[in-house]
Amino acid sequence: MKVVRKPLFLALILFALGISACSFLNSFQTEGTLVLPGLKAPVTVHRDEKGMAYIYAQDMHDAVMAQGFVTAQDRLFQMELTRLVATGRICEMAGEEARPLAIRMKTIGFLRNARQHAALLDPETRAFFQSYIDGVNAFIQLRPKEHHLEFKLAGIKPTPWAIEDSLAVLYLMSWDLAANLETEIIAQMLVEKLGPEKAKEIFPLNLNPDETRGPEVRIAVSEWIPLALEKDQNLLAYFKDHTLALGSNNWSVGSRLSAGGKPIVANDPHLDARILPGPFHPIGLITPQFRAVGVNIPGLPGIAVGRTGYVAFGLTNAYGDTQDLYVETLDAKDQEKYT
DSSP: OOOOOOOHHHHHHHHHHHIIIIIIIOOOOOOSSSOOOSSSSSOEEEOOOTEEEEOSSSSSHHHHHHHHHHHHHHHHHHHHHHHHHHTTOOOHHHGGGGHHHHHOOOOOOOHHHHHHTTTTHHHHHHHHHHHHHOOOHHHHHHHHSSHHHHHHHHHHHOOOOHHHHHHHHHHHHHHHHOOHHHHHHHHHHHHHHHHHHHHHHHHHHOGEEEEOOOOOOEHHHHHHHHGGTTTOOOTTOOOSEEEEEEEEEEEOEEEETTTTTTTEEEEEEEOOSSSOSSSEEEEEEOSSSSSEEEEETTSOOOOOOOEEEEEEEEEOOOOOOOOOOOOOOOOOSSSOBBO
C-alpha cells in the first residue's frame, strides 16, 4: 500500500478551515442520552444557540470528564494537530516537508519534559488531568463515526491522549507567547559583531515603569537599529515590524464607575482571535459547589479565563524574560560532549 503524505500547506489550510467543517460538515449527538463510562452520576450538557456547552454535574470529576468529551466533540482535530506539532509528530500528517518543524519541537523537548513533569504531579492534580483525558479518550474510542471530516481529508486518525500530551500543548502555548527569544538572539549577535562594550551601549533598552514619570516611551525598532547594522541581513531577519512596549493590557473598573454597578475586569491574553478555529474553547462547568463560565485551550482541563459567581479572572502576557539560550560547541576531543 502506498502512503501519500499531505504537504504542510494543506495541514495549515485544514487547520484554518477546521471550525467550518466541524460546524457544518460533521455532526454529533446533542440530544438524548449518551453512555460515558467512568462517570459517578448522570451529567447534563446544555448547548446554547451558538453551540456553547454548559455542563451540569454532581462533582468536579464528572464535570471535567464531561468537559474532555465535549471538547473532543467540538475541537478534536484542532487538538490533534496542536499535539502533533507540540510532540514533534507533525510529519505523520504533513510528511517530509514538516521535518524541520518536527526536529525543532523534538530538540526543544516539550514532550520529553512533559513526561518528566507528569510523573511529579501531586495526586489531586493528576486526578484532575486524568478526568479530562478520560473524557477525550472516551469520545475517540466510543464515537468513531463522529470524528471530524478533517481527519479523513488529512489521512490520519486520532490517537489516545495522555496527561503528558496536555502538558506538551501547554508548554507549546507558553513558548509561543514568550517574547524574549528574538531579543536574546539579537543581543548575542550584537555582542559578537560589535564587542560587549559597544553592544551594551545600545542594547538592551531597559525601562522601569514604576520610575518613569513622563509619557509612555514607545520606540520603533527601525529607530534604534544602528546604522552600521542596517545591511546585516542575518541580524535584520530577526526583527519584526512592531514597537517596543512595556507590557500587555489588563484593567479593572470599580463598581462606582461601571454602568451596571458591578466591578469589571478585562484583559488581553494576546492570542489571535481571528483564526478559525479559535485558540480558546468556551465552556461552562456547574456543580452544586462550583460554577464557572469561560474558556480554555483545547486539550487542557478547567477554565483559564472566565468568571464564577464571586470573581472574574483572566490572564495577560507581561512579556517577561522566560527563555534562556545557550551556545553549545562540540568538544573537539569527545564528540559526545559539549563545551
